[in-house]
Amino acid sequence: MPSMDVVSELEMFEVNHAVANTVKEIATRFDFRGSKVEVELKEKDKLIKLVAESDFQIDQVRAMLENHFIKRKIDPQCLDVQKMEASGKETHQTIKLRDGLDSDTAKKIAKAIKESGLKAQASIQGDKVRVTDKKRDVLQEVMAMLREQKLGVPLQFNNFKD
Numbered sequence: 488m489p490s491m492d493v494v495s496e497l498e499m500f501e502v503n504h505a506v507a508n509t510v511k512e513i514a515t516r517f518d519f520r521g522s523k524v525e526v527e528l529k530e531k532d533k534l535i536k537l538v539a540e541s542d543f544q545i546d547q548v549r550a551m552l553e554n555h556f557i558k559r560k561i562d563p564q565c566l567d568v569q570k571m572e573a574s575g576k577e578t579h580q581t582i583k584l585r586d587g588l589d590s591d592t593a594k595k596i597a598k599a600i601k602e603s604g605l606k607a608q609a610s611i612q613g614d615k616v617r618v619t620d621k622k623r624d625v626l627q628e629v630m631a632m633l634r635e636q637k638l639g640v641p642l643q644f645n646n647f648k649d
Contacts, residue, residue: 489625490619492612492646493633494546497565497586498528499530505555507534512551523577524548533584535566542571545580562641585640587614591642596633603632623649 513519513526518619525538526548535552539545567583583599588596595608595617599617607620618629630644 488619488621489623489626489649490617490646491644491648493588493616493618494614494643494645495565495585495588495592496643498561500585501559501561502520502556503528503530504543505552505561508555508558508639509552511550512555513548515589518547519544526552526646533586535584535604537582539578540576541626542573542578545571545578549580549582552555564639575600575602585586588616589614591640596636597644600629600632603629605629605632 488514506526510526513524515541522540522544523538524540524544525536527536529536537545537548537552539548549568553566556566556576557564561591565585567585569583571578571580573579590611593611593616599606599609600609602619605620605625607616607625609619610617610619617624620626620629626647633642633644
């Protein structure tokens, strides 16, 4: 019986490259010359810390970071942008990286599959959702339907078996 897994995985080496490219671009941009702008990736905590002199610069750096994520084929939906905090002359912003499916999102995926009218069966297995059906065409329809859903996390489909 054909099956596949619906997951939300983040490739940290690609994130690392995107952050490094953002830092390189900041060093070459004229509008950031002479100002303190930092981008720091904390891989263990899965977050990116932005530091700049103004909230406008933070917005510019975040836009550059999202652009580099797209260039590296990482979905920007994995960025959970937190509120800006001003302290003295600096403005800080933390961006959490979403990795894996939480239980609420997995339940939403299973519910969406059941409500779609497709006969595929969805079962939650930890941080992934296993989808099975008798026909692989139905699994491909499930993939298309889930891509159209706005779930707030990037989805990948792997472990496709016939």
